[in-house]
Amino acid sequence: xxxxxxxxxxxxxxxxxxxxxxxxxxxxxxxxxxxxxxxxxxxxxxxxxxxxxxxxxxxxxxxxxxxxxxxxxxxxxxxxxxxxxxxxxxxxxxxxxxxxxxxxxxxxxxxxxxxxxxxxxxxxxxxxxxxxxxxxxxxxxxxxxxxxxxxxxxxxxxxxxxxxxxxxxxxxxxxxxxxxxxxxxxxxxxxxxxxxxxxxxxxxxxxxxxxxxxxxxxxxxxxxxxxxxxxxxxxxxxxxxxxxxxxxxxxxxxxxxxxxxxxxxxxxxxxxxxxxxxxxxxxxxxxxxx
Numbered sequence: 014x015x016x017x018x019x020x021x022x023x024x025x026x027x028x029x030x031x032x033x034x035x036x037x038x039x040x041x042x043x044x045x046x047x048x049x050x051x052x053x054x055x056x057x058x059x060x061x062x063x064x065x066x067x068x069x070x071x072x073x074x075x076x077x078x079x080x081x082x083x084x085x086x087x088x089x090x091x092x093x094x095x096x097x098x099x100x101x102x103x104x105x106x107x108x109x110x111x112x113x114x115x116x117x118x119x120x121x122x123x124x125x126x127x128x129x130x131x132x133x134x135x136x137x138x139x140x141x142x143x144x145x146x147x148x149x150x151x152x153x154x155x156x157x158x159x160x161x162x163x164x165x166x167x168x169x170x171x172x173x174x175x176x177x178x179x180x181x182x183x184x185x186x187x188x189x190x191x192x193x194x195x196x197x198x199x200x201x202x203x204x205x206x207x208x209x210x211x212x213x214x215x216x217x218x219x220x221x222x223x224x225x226x227x228x229x230x231x232x233x234x235x236x237x238x239x240x241x242x243x244x245x246x247x248x249x250x251x252x253x254x255x256x257x258x259x260x261x262x263x264x265x266x267x268x269x270x271x272x273x274x275x276x277x278x279x280x281x282x283x284x285x286x287x288x289x290x291x292x293x294x295x296x297x298x299x300x301x302x303x
Contacts, residue, residue: 145228
């Protein structure tokens with residue numbers, strides 16, 4: 014009986030902590046909204062790509078003394094929350110300050126790169142913002158995306174190739190619908206394994222609104238192989254330089270069975286044309302097929 018009472022007390026205590034946490038979060042949201050006019054305007058967006066190292070990149074970015082981290086890393090304002098007002102968006106960023114070396118803030122939402130309506134929305138809202146895209150071998154990205162969804166219980170297909178075969182059917186008409194700020198498409202967000210790796214298409218869309226000198230395109234393999242050098246490149250792009258980090262961990266990595274050479278070869282052939290278009294647009298090549 015004593016053990017049961019202790020368990021009940023512990024459960025009540027946990028529920029109390031959850032309620033207190035929600036209340037505190039609510040207070041912070043109200044306070045953030047009330048002071049939105051005094052908060053920093055984001056100067057950089059990490060726009061993608063999903064499953065390419067954006068979480069690690071953003072954590073490294075927070076290691077600069079001059080960078081002020083937001084309340085949350087992924088705000089999904091320009092894709093899934095654009096129906097909200099601008100004060101809601103600003104409420105998540107730090108209060109403006111002249112203290113110390115803080116110069117810039119920003120956020121990262123990897124769906125931004127792929128969402129068809131986001132470039133125009135960013136241009137209308139943050140015309141002076143700088144953009145960072147970190148790109149992974151599209152074959153590895155697609156395979157990682159699939160296993161990520163399987164792990165979360167989002168993907169019912171037990172076969173990767175079968176999921177790829179169903180993609181066109183699943184995403185039919187979604188891009189057009191998403192131009193409406195109130196529209197969402199879970200299929201477009203979750204089942205876009207092949208489509209998200211067609212980086213040339215996505216970069217072309219962004220370049221219709223922003224010049225190339227405002228977009229920094231990085232390789233995820235280089236980021237993890239030479240993190241300090243790549244982050245120094247990021248610092249130069251953003252005009253900041255005091256990087257405090259001494260160690261660079263890998264965040265949100267997942268293990269899964271390897272892709273067969275036959276499957277990889279088929280997907281590499283599929284992406285070859287799209288990769289060439291990307292290389293032409295950004296003025297550099299990536300060693301994905303090698």
